[in-house]
Amino acid sequence: MDIFKKQESNVRSYSNSFPVIFRKAKGCWLETEQGERYLDFLAGAGSLNYGHNNSELKQALLEYIEMDGITHGLDMHSEAKASFLEALDDLILKPRNLEYKVQFTGPTGTNAVEAALKLAKKVKARSSIVAFTNGFHGCTAGALAATGNQHHRQGAGSPLNNVTRIPFEGYAGIDGLTLFETMLNDNSAGMDKPAAVLIETVQGEGGLNVASNAWLQRLEKICHSxxxxxxVDDIQAGCGRTGTFFSFEPSGIKPDMVTLSKSIGGYGLPMAVVLLKPELDQWKPGEHNGTFRGNNHAFITAAKALEVYWSNDNFEQHIKRCSEKVDGVIQRCVSRFPEMFVQRKGRGMMIGIECQNGQLSGDIAKTCFEKGMVIETAGPNDEVVKFFCPLTITNAELDQGLTIFEDAVEAIAAKHFKKAS
Incomplete structure (x- = not known):
């Protein structure tokens, strides 16, 4: 560990929770230098929906590298890019009756958010944005301004402006959309008309808060009116994490723009895009730039992932069955240990359990790690334990992970409450 303590910045975080040196990974498993194996229920914070070193994606990538396929090409045309665009249109957009142009941004989610916000302001010639309580959109200046978490915001070192925060559905019992609509139509409300509303339909880092279909439909109507x-920021919730490819599908809304990153590259390779309605494509060439806005290796694995997992509904059905199994364990724990747990959170395999406080959730995550599983927390006070395993997990692996979790809960209950009823 000496090299990390000596050379790496204190800004690192996940390694503080999981203080081992990982050497390799496959599917749902991480392995250390000493050969110790850990079930991965973090999955790159949602970047590995198809698992570590997915065999079919890896083979496609190896074949592409072996034939000296383009690695870096700025935003020039390439066969790899064409294959991804065709797969996205044929397998994702057309079947869902969605018409979007695709902007390739720098390869991180926060860059996609920055691009979407910039374009919205450019198109509407307005400077303000509306975001929501508990939202998380990234750590660059514009995305951070729209992020609610104080821990991340205080890292900016400068004012974060031009964002109005509205209560998300269920926040403190406040009807945020009525407030929003009232302020828009009140000349004395002090709200400048925004260029755009930025929202996660299921809030990831904010604690797995879910916006209902009716609420999203109402929000879309307010925006259009x-x-x-x-x-829609679908960076963490997209690519099947909530049960459908896009998190907003069950609501029937059609966002003006969608940001994707994390698992869109399929293999864990950096990649980010903005999907935008054609009439919004008012960029001039190079206005939103970036040296790495065309990761051709990611195009290969991204296209392969769409072909393998999204050509029919088998993958969605697998996600549904896994979600039902996790949900059963969560509901059992909430019922058995009301002194520890509040409620189930999330949707699909973007699911978790809210603890009474962050101390309990932290103890559970730590105990899970001691028992051989990597799992993390979310929420304003890190009070939600997140079940974020790869979506390709087998039934046996899922059962194993859930057993580790329940064993950890039993141990914490016995320790803190002197019983495990």
Whole structure:
């Protein structure tokens, strides 16, 4: 560990929770230098929906590298890019009756958010954005301004402006959309008309808060009625994590823009895109730039992932069955240990359990690690334990992980409450 303590910045975080040196990974498993194996219920914070070193994606990538396929090409045309665009259109957009142009941004989610916000402001010639309580959108300046978490915001070292925060559905019992609509139509409310509304339909880092279909439909109607663009940040919730490819599908809404990153590359390779309605494509060439806005290796694995997992509904059905199994364990724990747990959170395999406080959730995550599983927490006070395993997990692996979790809960209950009823 000496090299990390000596050379790496204190800004690192996950390694503080999991203080081992990982050497390799496959599927749902991480392995250390000493050969110790850990079930991965973090999955790159949602970047590894198809697992570590997915065999079919790896083979496609190896074949592409072996034939000296383009690695770096700025935003020039390439066969790899064409294959991804064709797969995205044929397998994802057309079947869902969605018409979007695709902008390749720098390879991180926060860059996609920055691009979407910049474009919204450019198109509408307005400077302000509306975001929501507990939202998380990234750590660069514009995305961070739209992020609610104080821990991340205080890292900016400068003012974060031009964002109005509205209560998300269920926040403190406040009807945020009525407030929003009232302020838009009140000349004395002090709200400048925004260019866009930015929202996660299921809030990841904010604690797995879920917006209902009716609430999202109402939000879309408010936006359309007031000439405001609706941007869905699907960076963590997309690519099947909530049960459908896009998190907003069950609601029937059609956002003006969608940001994707994390698992869109399929293999864990950096990649990010903005999907935008054609009439919004008012960029001039190079206005949103970036040296790595065309990761051709990621195009190969991204296209392969769409072909393998999204050509029919088998993958969605697998996610549904896994979600039902996790949900059963969560509900059992909530019922058995009301002194520890509050409620189930999330949707699909973007699911978790809310603890009474962050101390309990932290103890559970730590105990899970001691028993051979990597799992993390979320929420304003890190009070939610997140079940974020790869979506390709087998039934046996899922059962094993859930057993580790329940054993950890039993141990914490016995330790803190002197019983495990």
């Amino acid at each position: 007031n000439d405001i663009l609706l941007i």
